[in-house]
Amino acid sequence: MPLQLTFVGFCLLVLATVCISAAGYIINDYFDVNADMMNRPDTVIIGKSINRRNAIILHWVLNIIGCICGFLVSYGVGRPSYTFVFMFIAGILWFYSTTFSREPIVGNLVVAVLVAVVPLIETLYEVLPLLSMPIEFLADMHIKFEDILMWSLGYALFAFLLTLLREMVKDIEDVEGDRSYGRNTLPIAYGISIARYATIGVAIIILAAIIFVQVVKLHDVYSLIYLNVLISAPMLYVIVRLCKAEDVQDYSHVSLILKITMLLGLLYLFPYVF
Numbered sequence: 379m380p381l382q383l384t385f386v387g388f389c390l391l392v393l394a395t396v397c398i399s400a401a402g403y404i405i406n407d408y409f410d411v412n413a414d415m416m417n418r419p420d421t422v423i424i425g426k427s428i429n430r431r432n433a434i435i436l437h438w439v440l441n442i443i444g445c446i447c448g449f450l451v452s453y454g455v456g457r458p459s460y461t462f463v464f465m466f467i468a469g470i471l472w473f474y475s476t477t478f479s480r481e482p483i484v485g486n487l488v489v490a491v492l493v494a495v496v497p498l499i500e501t502l503y504e505v506l507p508l509l510s511m512p513i514e515f516l517a518d519m520h521i522k523f524e525d526i527l528m529w530s531l532g533y534a535l536f537a538f539l540l541t542l543l544r545e546m547v548k549d550i551e552d553v554e555g556d557r558s559y560g561r562n563t564l565p566i567a568y569g570i571s572i573a574r575y576a577t578i579g580v581a582i583i584i585l586a587a588i589i590f591v592q593v594v595k596l597h598d599v600y601s602l603i604y605l606n607v608l609i610s611a612p613m614l615y616v617i618v619r620l621c622k623a624e625d626v627q628d629y630s631h632v633s634l635i636l637k638i639t640m641l642l643g644l645l646y647l648f649p650y651v652f
Contacts, residue, residue, distance in 0.1 A: 397444035402471030416555035
């Protein structure tokens with residue numbers, strides 16, 4: 379189907395997403411600076427490269443830019459009230475940093491849901507302009523809304539599961555620093571063994587979902603090779619490493635593999651762009 383958002387509108391939507399996400403990272407680092415100094419002192423920026431006051435200012439500036447961009451793209455498709463979606467997400471990221479991140483599973487689920495919303499927002503703004511078109515025009519365009527929904531929900535689901543898994547692994551990796559500063563994450567509340575079994579369970583679900591998608595929908599040679607070699611194989615490796623994990627270095631390695639797998643998942647669509 380032809381794209382409905384203008385190039386400028388799409389850029390505004392991307393900019394809104396990036397700015398609000400960046401603001402969320404900043405405020406999370408702001409509140410977690412003490413724990414991060416213990417868990418990963420070499421990567422801490424706030425308090426070193428950027429003082430805490432400037433971090434708060436930057437947080438608000440990025441949120442404002444993000445909401446303004448969200449308003450402009452929402453107004454452009456005739457739904458200015460959708461600006462509240464961006465404001466709501468900015469607020470949720472604040473509460474995640476102050477409250478949700480300190481609760482077992484809740485913080486992990488909040489982050490995973492917000493990441494999963496990203497492909498759905500793009501779909502929302504692409505589909506909205508179509509709703510005002512005559513049915514006859516849509517029929518002539520041969521638009522398959524089922525395919526749009528399938529790809530969007532598929533990417534949202536895998537974004538949710540992979541983010542959830544990585545957040546759970548990161549909690550195990552950061553358990554000592556989190557315990558010292560009063561956070562009550564899954565490994566602290568229920569023990570590292572239970573948390574490790576939970577991560578293995580989520581990883582198995584992801585691998586099973588990838589296999590299911592290939593069996594049901596994606597039968598072309600490109601998909602079979604790409605998904606099996608670059609997605610399924612790393613996930614199988616992650617499962618094996620989690621089963622054998624004993625120290626922080628093991629979980630740090632798994633976390634890195636998951637980051638790479640997320641990137642590879644995004645790049646799967648690259649050939650379809652051209």
